[in-house]
Amino acid sequence: MSTPSMDRPPRTEVVIRPYGPGQVPPLVDVVADIWADAHPELVDKPGAEALGLSVPALHHQLSGHLKHAGFTLVVAYAAGTAVGFGYAFPCDAEYWFGADLIDQVPEGARTERLMGLCELAVRPPWQSRGIGSQLHAELVKAIAPAWSSLLALPTNSRGQDLYSRLGYEYAGPYRNTPDGPEFDLLLLHVGHDWTHDTRFRLQNRGVKMRVRIPSLGANVTVYLAEDDGRWVTHSGEAGHYGTEWGPADLERAAVFLSEVAPQALHVFEYLLRNPGRKIHCTELVDKALGGADGVDPARRIAGVLSGMSKAHDNSERRYPFVWWEASQGRAGATYAVRPSVAAVFLAARLRL
Numbered sequence: 043m044s045t046p047s048m049d050r051p052p053r054t055e056v057v058i059r060p061y062g063p064g065q066v067p068p069l070v071d072v073v074a075d076i077w078a079d080a081h082p083e084l085v086d087k088p089g090a091e092a093l094g095l096s097v098p099a100l101h102h103q104l105s106g107h108l109k110h111a112g113f114t115l116v117v118a119y120a121a122g123t124a125v126g127f128g129y130a131f132p133c134d135a136e137y138w139f140g141a142d143l144i145d146q147v148p149e150g151a152r153t154e155r156l157m158g159l160c161e162l163a164v165r166p167p168w169q170s171r172g173i174g175s176q177l178h179a180e181l182v183k184a185i186a187p188a189w190s191s192l193l194a195l196p197t198n199s200r201g202q203d204l205y206s207r208l209g210y211e212y213a214g215p216y217r218n219t220p221d222g223p224e225f226d227l228l229l230l231h232v233g234h235d236w237t238h239d240t241r242f243r244l245q246n247r248g249v250k251m252r253v254r255i256p257s258l259g260a261n262v263t264v265y266l267a268e269d270d271g272r273w274v275t276h277s278g279e280a281g282h283y284g285t286e287w288g289p290a291d292l293e294r295a296a297v298f299l300s301e302v303a304p305q306a307l308h309v310f311e312y313l314l315r316n317p318g319r320k321i322h323c324t325e326l327v328d329k330a331l332g333g334a335d336g337v338d339p340a341r342r343i344a345g346v347l348s349g350m351s352k353a354h355d356n357s358e359r360r361y362p363f364v365w366w367e368a369s370q371g372r373a374g375a376t377y378a379v380r381p382s383v384a385a386v387f388l389a390a391r392l393r394l
């Protein structure tokens with residue numbers, strides 16, 4: 043385990059690289075060191091190794107998981123140094139959920155393509171920069187699942203916050219062994235709007251109930267994959283069409299960020315930290331602008347984002363976000379940044 047300074051490192055471009063099973067063995071020690079940095083509470087905890095929460099346990103786990111077809115490892119690099127990683131593989135529902143939970147998850151999670159997300163970790167000095175979301179987006183892009191699931195310790199508040207932002211829902215308690223630690227099994231239907239799904243109302247069979255299926259649009263969690271068709275069926279007008287942002291636009295994106303009005307930048311940066319997630323205007327007001335001020339949230343966000351007009355006009359690119367009007371019977375607009383566009387701006391942000 044390395045001992046990096048907790049001071050935030052200088053901003054630099056972050057590059058994420060994917061690896062297949064045959065490329066992983068030389069990287070095992072690297073990702074284990076990242077895992078140890080990200081989980082000091084486990085590394086220093088007496089008895090953690092016996093519970094399977096240790097660097098040796100990670101080595102053993104990786105060697106077993108490498109045998110799964112479609113195994114994918116992604117590593118985030120900053121100035122050539124590995125600062126984060128994640129890995130996952132497509133898997134069978136019976137293998138992943140086990141006999142106790144398989145009947146309690148939605149039918150689609152049992153029959154459609156499922157991704158088992160096994161690890162996602164970022165070194166502490168590099169956390170809160172959107173790297174975890176980028177790593178997750180790369181895994182979703184590589185494996186192309188309809189559903190994704192993972193295990194998280196209930197006490198891992200930072201991880202739980204990230205998974206909640208990505209759209210994961212609690213599906214039940216899970217233990218690898220009868221005497222092992224209890225994990226939260228979390229489930230994500232990729233690109234799905236939970237508002238219209240009544241199947242995921244788990245029956246109370248001794249399972250903690252944390253599933254949120256709201257009746258209004260304000261709290262809906264929807265994650266859109268890179269190639270989701272809804273990216274081109276938005277409500278934006280002329281400014282949201284034209285040339286898309288791409289990897290060659292880092293310098294242009296840095297200039298764009300420097301020209302955005304302060305409040306618009308707060309909103310945009312919140313969207314960047316949640317790539318691919320449709321976010322309701324009320325959440326943007328609460329999280330990016332400090333809370334309600336009596337102005338209708340939809341009108342307030344639209345007005346704030348007009349502070350991007352100068353940057354947009356100078357960029358010769360489309361607006362780097364899209365928005366959708368509320369469907370009939372609902373209130374307020376939703377906003378999102380495509381994962382590939384978020385990656386461009388997050389990298390550019392590190393240059394400022």
